Amino acid sequence: MEHLELFFKSIFVDNMVFAYFLGMCSYLAVSKKVSTAVGLGAAVIFVLTVTVPLNWLLDQYILQRGALSWLGAEYADYDLSFLSFILFIATIATMVQLVEIIVEKFSPSLYNSLGIFLPLIAVNCAILGGSLFMQSREIETVALALNYGFSSGIGWFLAIVAIAAIREKIRYSNVPAPLRGLGITFIITGLMAIGFMSFGGMLTGGDAEEVSAPIAEVSLPIPAATPELDPSAVQATEVLEVEVSDITEK
Amino acid sequence: MGLLSKKDSKLILDPLSDDNPITIQVLGICSALAITAQLKPSIVMAVSVIFVLGIGNVVISLMRNIIPSKIRIIVQLIVVATLVIIVDLILKAFAYELSKELSVFIGLIITNCIIMGRFEAFALGNGPWRSFLDGVGNALGYGVILVIVGFFRELLGSGTLFGFKILGDSVEKTGLYAIGYENNGFMVLPPMALIVVGIIIWIQRSRNKALIEEL
Numbered sequence: 001m002e003h004l005e006l007f008f009k010s011i012f013v014d015n016m017v018f019a020y021f022l023g024m025c026s027y028l029a030v031s032k033k034v035s036t037a038v039g040l041g042a043a044v045i046f047v048l049t050v051t052v053p054l055n056w057l058l059d060q061y062i063l064q065r066g067a068l069s070w071l072g073a074e075y076a077d078y079d080l081s082f083l084s085f086i087l088f089i090a091t092i093a094t095m096v097q098l099v100e101i102i103v104e105k106f107s108p109s110l111y112n113s114l115g116i117f118l119p120l121i122a123v124n125c126a127i128l129g130g131s132l133f134m135q136s137r138e139i140e141t142v143a144l145a146l147n148y149g150f151s152s153g154i155g156w157f158l159a160i161v162a163i164a165a166i167r168e169k170i171r172y173s174n175v176p177a178p179l180r181g182l183g184i185t186f187i188i189t190g191l192m193a194i195g196f197m198s199f200g201g202m203l204t205g206g207d208a209e210e211v212s213a214p215i216a217e218v219s220l221p222i223p224a225a226t227p228e229l230d231p232s233a234v235q236a237t238e239v240l241e242v243e244v245s246d247i248t249e250k
Numbered sequence: 251m252g253l254l255s256k257k258d259s260k261l262i263l264d265p266l267s268d269d270n271p272i273t274i275q276v277l278g279i280c281s282a283l284a285i286t287a288q289l290k291p292s293i294v295m296a297v298s299v300i301f302v303l304g305i306g307n308v309v310i311s312l313m314r315n316i317i318p319s320k321i322r323i324i325v326q327l328i329v330v331a332t333l334v335i336i337v338d339l340i341l342k343a344f345a346y347e348l349s350k351e352l353s354v355f356i357g358l359i360i361t362n363c364i365i366m367g368r369f370e371a372f373a374l375g376n377g378p379w380r381s382f383l384d385g386v387g388n389a390l391g392y393g394v395i396l397v398i399v400g401f402f403r404e405l406l407g408s409g410t411l412f413g414f415k416i417l418g419d420s421v422e423k424t425g426l427y428a429i430g431y432e433n434n435g436f437m438v439l440p441p442m443a444l445i446v447v448g449i450i451i452w453i454q455r456s457r458n459k460a461l462i463e464e465l
Contacts, residue, residue, distance in 0.1 A: 183455065
C-alpha cells in the first residue's frame, strides 16, 4: 500500500516537471519530436531508477549523522551530510558513464536509440533532484527509494512525451509570432501544470486539497484547479490519457 | 567605462537583454521557476548563482589547458559542486530560515544548465578575466528574470514585497483592499511561474522582432 501510494504520488502529484520544474532545460530543448522525447524519457527513467537507490545507500551508510557507526563506535558522531552534493553528483556522473558503456556493449540497438541522450542526462536537474528529494524526504527503505526513482522517472517521461505531442500539433496552429516556439511552450506547460494540480486531491480522498507548493506556506484560499476548456489543455488531457494506457499495457 | 573595454562591457550587457540565458538561450529554467513565489528567495538565488558562475568560470578558465577533454564534464561538476557547498554552508550559517525555504534548490544550482553551458561555451576557450565578466553577465541576466518574476508573483499573489504589506491589509480591509481588491492566490502556485515567464518572452520578442523564432 505504501508502495502504491508513493508510486502514484510521484507520478502525478509530485510530478518532476509540473510541480517542481526539474529537468526543464532538456524538457524544452528535446521536445520538438515525439520519437526523440520518448528516447530521452526512457533514458531518464533508467538513470533515475539506478541512481536514487544507489544514493540512498550512500546517504544511509556514509553521509548521515551517525551513519558511519558500522565502522566502529568512535565514528558514530560524524556527520558528513555537507558532502552529499558532491558525492551524489559524482555517483550520477559515474553511473551515466557506466550505463553508457554497458548498454553499448550488450544492446547496440538500445544504445543507438538512447546513445546521444545519455551524456545529456548527467546534467539533467531531474536526476540530481530525485536524489536530493529522496534525502530531504527521508525515504525509509531501499525498496521505497527504488520505487521513488522509477516512478518520478515515469512522471518525467509522461510530461516530455505529452509536450512533444502537443508541440507537433501546434505547428499547424496560428500562434502570435512573438510567442512562437519557446513562449507558447511555456504557457502550455503552465496550463498542463494547472491540470496536474487537480491530481492533488487524489490521495487524500479529495476532501482536503493538498497543494504541493515547493516553498512558502500558502495560506490563501486555493482556487479550484479547473482550467478553462482551452483547446491546448483539452489536447493535453487527451494525450495524457493515451500515454497512461500505453504505460499500463507495458 | 575606463575599466572595461567596449568588447568586455558587451560581455556583461548582452546577457541582460538580447542574449538572456533564460528567455533566449533557454538555460537554467529548472531552478528559476520553483523559487520565485516571493522576492526574497529569488534575490538570494540570483546572488548565489552570480557567485557560483563568476568564480566557477574563472576556475575552469584557469584550468582549461590541463583538463583532459574526455573527463571534462566530471571535472566541471566537481568544481560547481564545491562552490555550491560553500554557498549552502554560508546560507545555513547566516540565513537558516531562508535556506530551509530554498531546500533542494540551492543544491540544484549544480545542474543548472546555465553554469555548464557557460563553462562549455566560454570558459574553456577564454582567459580568466573575460570568463569572469561573462559569468557575472550571464548570472545577472538570469537574476533579472528571477527578480521580475518574483516581484510580480509576490505583489499580485500575496500583496506584499519582501514580506511588507504594501497594498494594505487584506484581513482588516485597508488600502487597496478597502475598495474591493483581492489577492490573486493563483500567482503563488507553481504553474503561474511558467505563464509569467511566457509573458516576459512574449513582450521581449514583440519589442525585438529579430528574436522571433521561425516555424
